Amino acid sequence: MLIKKPKSYELKENKVTDEKIYQDRRSLLKKMGYLGAGTLLSSSAQAGVFDLFSKDEAKTFSTKSLTFAQDKNRDEQILTPENKVNSHNNFYEFGTKKSQPLELSQGFKVDPWQLTISGEVDKPFTLSYDELFSQFPLEERIYRLRCVEAWSMVIPWLGFSLAQLLKKAQPNSRAKYVAFETLYDPKQMPGQKSRRLGGGIKYPYVEGLRIDEAMNPLTLMSVGLYGKTLPPQNGAPIRLVVPWKYGFKSIKSIVGIKLVERMPPTTWNRLAPKEYGFYANVNPEVDHPRWSQASERRITSGGLFARNRIETLPFNGYGEQVADLYKNMNLRKYY
Numbered sequence: 001m002l003i004k005k006p007k008s009y010e011l012k013e014n015k016v017t018d019e020k021i022y023q024d025r026r027s028l029l030k031k032m033g034y035l036g037a038g039t040l041l042s043s044s045a046q047a048g049v050f051d052l053f054s055k056d057e058a059k060t061f062s063t064k065s066l067t068f069a070q071d072k073n074r075d076e077q078i079l080t081p082e083n084k085v086n087s088h089n090n091f092y093e094f095g096t097k098k099s100q101p102l103e104l105s106q107g108f109k110v111d112p113w114q115l116t117i118s119g120e121v122d123k124p125f126t127l128s129y130d131e132l133f134s135q136f137p138l139e140e141r142i143y144r145l146r147c148v149e150a151w152s153m154v155i156p157w158l159g160f161s162l163a164q165l166l167k168k169a170q171p172n173s174r175a176k177y178v179a180f181e182t183l184y185d186p187k188q189m190p191g192q193k194s195r196r197l198g199g200g201i202k203y204p205y206v207e208g209l210r211i212d213e214a215m216n217p218l219t220l221m222s223v224g225l226y227g228k229t230l231p232p233q234n235g236a237p238i239r240l241v242v243p244w245k246y247g248f249k250s251i252k253s254i255v256g257i258k259l260v261e262r263m264p265p266t267t268w269n270r271l272a273p274k275e276y277g278f279y280a281n282v283n284p285e286v287d288h289p290r291w292s293q294a295s296e297r298r299i300t301s302g303g304l305f306a307r308n309r310i311e312t313l314p315f316n317g318y319g320e321q322v323a324d325l326y327k328n329m330n331l332r333k334y335y
């Protein structure tokens with residue numbers, strides 16, 4: 001087994017949870033065949049993980065419902081309770097209200113699935129449902145997620161870096177951007193056939209990154225959270241997580257990743273270009289035209305009126321790892 005030294009961006013598990021919960025979760029991860037934050041699996045160990053991490057088994061490895069105290073000190077990050085992570089969602093394909101994705105996505109079929117990597121690459125390929133979990137070593141990453149609507153969470157994701165997936169396809173010199181696409185299946189996704197339910201979005205939902213943003217080690221393809229496969233409402237079976245950008249960049253239920261030469265269209269930019277840019281880096285100094293981005297409401301177990309307003313940090317606190325990507329850019333213009 002290859003032991004990886006934790007990188008500076010990885011919130012250490014024992015910093016985010018109390019000791020008892022930390023130990024419980026580590027034994028759960030061990031049972032599943034791998035250790036989380038700070039540990040990478042060798043490819044020989046992966047088969048074991050996949051055996052346990054299949055859709056049927058995943059349910060039996062459920063963590064108990066955990067509640068955590070409020071995040072009083074910005075340095076001491078506290079995991080958002082699992083029952084908040086999977087019940088307060090934005091997934092307009094299943095409705096625009098926060099509670100609708102959980103209510104309306106439970107029959108969503110993720111197996112069979114196909115994720116195709118194509119475009120300006122020498123080796124295009126397609127992954128099946130099983131291959132999403134077995135082609136790359138899975139690791140746990142605890143990241144802050146900051147929605148453009150000014151709420152935030154701290155989530156333990158499972159996944160692999162997008163860079164590994166892209167390298168396998170061997171991008172050519174014309175590959176300047178990466179375009180992502182969500183499944184289009186109005187029979188299963190009621191928001192795609194109803195303007196009212198789907199918020200007036202033109203589906204499929206699409207997103208994009210510049211190639212250097214996509215290759216940054218922080219950029220994660222997630223297949224799970226809290227030690228289990230992703231629930232449908234969080235973007236099963238595979239989604240993007242870009243922790244230094246507003247949450248709408250973290251596109252869910254992806255079927256297509258295409259390397260392209262020109263900046264691809266993105267859903268929210270297309271809908272309201274003055275409000276949502278292509279870059280969408282978390283920036284407390286650039287307000288949304290209709291509200292301030294200087295602070296955020298951290299979702300905790302405390303309910304709507306808990307005192308959990310905290311300052312928003314530039315690049316959502318990941319500036320040390322990503323600020324260089326934008327060093328000569330005017331971030332007011334390229335919001």
Ligand code: MTE
Nearest residue numbers: 089090091092147182205247248250251252
């Ligand atoms: N992906 C798709 N396909 N459809 C969506 O509506 N919402 C985005 C993003 N990915 C969205 C999406 C927004 S606005 C946010 S904040 C995050 O997903 C929310 O992720 P979560 O529900 O897992 O917290």
